[in-house]
Amino acid sequence: xKKVQDSSIAGERSVTGEFEILNxxxxxxxxxxxxxKTASKFSCEILVxxxxxxxxxxxxxxLLTLEGSKGSTxxxxxxxTDAEEALEALRTLMENKFYED
Amino acid sequence: xxVTVQKFYEAAQKTLSLEVVSxxxxxxxxxxxxxxxxxxxxxxxFFQYFAHRRIQVIGLAENTYLKSLSEKDRTDRVRKxxxxxxxxxxxxxxxxxxxxxxxxxxxxxxxILKTPMITSHFINGATITMERLASPRMRMxxxxxxxQGIGVLIEGxxxxxxxxxxxxxxxxxxxxxxxxxxxxxxDYTGVVMASAVDITRYHMEIRGLGIIHVPSIxxxxxxxxxxxxxLIVRLQRPGPxxxxxxxxxxxxxxxxxxxxxxxxLIPVAPGRDMANVVEVAALxxxxxxxxxxxxxxxxxxxxxxxxxxxxx
Numbered sequence: 001x002k003k004v005q006d007s008s009i010a011g012e013r014s015v016t017g018e019f020e021i022l023n024x025x026x027x028x029x030x031x032x033x034x035x036x037k038t039a040s041k042f043s044c045e046i047l048v049x050x051x052x053x054x055x056x057x058x059x060x061x062x063l064l065t066l067e068g069s070k071g072s073t074x075x076x077x078x079x080x081t082d083a084e085e086a087l088e089a090l091r092t093l094m095e096n097k098f099y100e101d
Numbered sequence: 102x103x104v105t106v107q108k109f110y111e112a113a114q115k116t117l118s119l120e121v122v123s124x125x126x127x128x129x130x131x132x133x134x135x136x137x138x139x140x141x142x143x144x145x146x147f148f149q150y151f152a153h154r155r156i157q158v159i160g161l162a163e164n165t166y167l168k169s170l171s172e173k174d175r176t177d178r179v180r181k182x183x184x185x186x187x188x189x190x191x192x193x194x195x196x197x198x199x200x201x202x203x204x205x206x207x208x209x210x211x212x213i214l215k216t217p218m219i220t221s222h223f224i225n226g227a228t229i230t231m232e233r234l235a236s237p238r239m240r241m242x243x244x245x246x247x248x249q250g251i252g253v254l255i256e257g258x259x260x261x262x263x264x265x266x267x268x269x270x271x272x273x274x275x276x277x278x279x280x281x282x283x284x285x286x287x288d289y290t291g292v293v294m295a296s297a298v299d300i301t302r303y304h305m306e307i308r309g310l311g312i313i314h315v316p317s318i319x320x321x322x323x324x325x326x327x328x329x330x331x332l333i334v335r336l337q338r339p340g341p342x343x344x345x346x347x348x349x350x351x352x353x354x355x356x357x358x359x360x361x362x363x364x365x366l367i368p369v370a371p372g373r374d375m376a377n378v379v380e381v382a383a384l385x386x387x388x389x390x391x392x393x394x395x396x397x398x399x400x401x402x403x404x405x406x407x408x409x410x411x412x413x
Contacts, residue, residue: 029312040259056242058259060306061281065240065298 013083018075023097027068031098044080104234106189113230124212132188135231153185159192160220183209193220238286245278245295248383252328257336269376276325280305287358293330332386339368349396
């Protein structure tokens with residue numbers, strides 16, 4: 001759940017974190033919508049990666065195609081001025097199991 | 102490319118009526134070459150140039166030939182074939198596998214499959230399946246449509262209106278291939294094909310509505326499973342420093358899996374009917390395919406006239 005990397009390329013903040021999916025049914029429609037809702041509050045670019053597949057964290061369809069089940073890991077990268085806040089908000093969401101169960 | 106026997110089996114099980122005869126626990130073996138091989142010559146004892154990296158198909162001829170051999174020869178040849186580390190064996194016409202095959206399959210950990218199909222039909226179907234599985238693929242963020250036979254990928258930042266534009270195009274009778282996430286693969290002829298991810302196929306997400314099932318609302322004609330990528334259209338809010346092509350004389354291209362695809366930037370503005378613009382972009386592309394380039398033709402006419410209507 002940790003392993004956070006910080007880097008800034010050409011002055012642009014970029015943070016990455018790996019998070020395990022904790023909620024029982026994984027990333028189905030409701031958690032995906034919550035994820036997108038949270039991600040869309042920030043102006044930074046958010047990418048979500050699972051097993052070599054990368055999608056935008058602001059796309060519901062994208063997150064659904066990851067087929068993230070409980071126990072699998074999502075690697076989230078945020079790039080932009082509010083990258084850290086965005087990653088923090090998404091971490092909170094995932095650690096709280098998308099407020100389900 | 103790592104196509105495993107399992108992947109091949111899953112993809113072709115229905116269409117080719119495949120069944121596992123033996124070695125179901127060795128399905129993770131990879132098939133290094135996508136073509137198929139009939140090991141007739143190998144079974145006859147000639148192993149030079151034996152295409153051992155391919156799926157081996159035992160058809161009627163191979164089976165009948167094996168029958169004609171003495172048990173000792175048969176065991177010997179089959180063993181030799183398995184010793185070459187073949188990925189898997191498929192027996193056609195639902196013939197029963199010789200016990201030698203079952204023994205070797207256990208010893209060399211090679212799965213054996215069977216199909217009721219005749220060999221030539223099986224090979225045709227399996228070649229297409231292997232080609233699909235082995236071709237390089239990637240995902241692109243964008244909504245893919247078939248507009249009058251032209252495959253158009255609509256790109257743009259989240260919230261720019263890709264899905265809404267697609268929805269308007271579907272209402273006009275065009276068909277959707279994939280919403281938001283498009284799977285791209287390049288086939289062996291160098292053509293780029295686009296399709297949807299299985300799990301979300303036929304669905305769209307529209308802000309304010311949520312997830313909709315497109316064929317239930319618009320009918321089956323509104324969906325298409327796969328389409329060649331002919332044009333990429335990027336919807337973008339105009340910035341101060343971006344140059345939009347006002348003449349169409351300098352068409353942009355984008356490399357997608359090393360294939361050059363025409364690329365158009367379209368500025369989004371309130372009140373602008375994006376569906377209409379994208380539709381015309383596709384039709385204009387179709388016209389170019391037919392050999393007509395309106396911008397170029399008009400410019401040539403102009404240059405001709407301005408230079409005194411002389412030579413050319």
